[in-house]
Amino acid sequence: MLKCQNCGKEMAEKDALVHKDASNEKKIICQDCFKAATGIDYQTFAFRKESAKQTFFAVIFCLAATIYAFIEKGPVYGALGIVATILIYFFASKTK
Numbered sequence: 373m374l375k376c377q378n379c380g381k382e383m384a385e386k387d388a389l390v391h392k393d394a395s396n397e398k399k400i401i402c403q404d405c406f407k408a409a410t411g412i413d414y415q416t417f418a419f420r421k422e423s424a425k426q427t428f429f430a431v432i433f434c435l436a437a438t439i440y441a442f443i444e445k446g447p448v449y450g451a452l453g454i455v456a457t458i459l460i461y462f463f464a465s466k467t468k
């Protein structure tokens with residue numbers, strides 16, 4: 373068991389979060405304090421972080437495919453790839 377350095381609540385190790393406060397000091401805090409400090413609860417935060425990561429990899433993959441298409445098939449396919457990349461980017465950021 374760990375203790376929240378902010379409110380003193382006991383919590384399981386897996387629920388402990390490391391948070392940097394305004395003075396850049398690292399603190400081990402509970403999820404309630406995380407929510408109070410950042411304005412969003414940890415599940416939402418983790419979800420956003422995860423989906424941002426997925427969007428990033430999807431866009432990188434599309435860009436790589438676009439470059440490949442451009443080299444192998446010509447500029448028309450390259451342009452189509454760019455359009456597809458932009459569409460995926462917008463679609464992914466809208467579902468957040």
Ligand SMILES: [Zn+2]
Nearest residue numbers: 376379402405
């Ligand atoms: Zn706390």
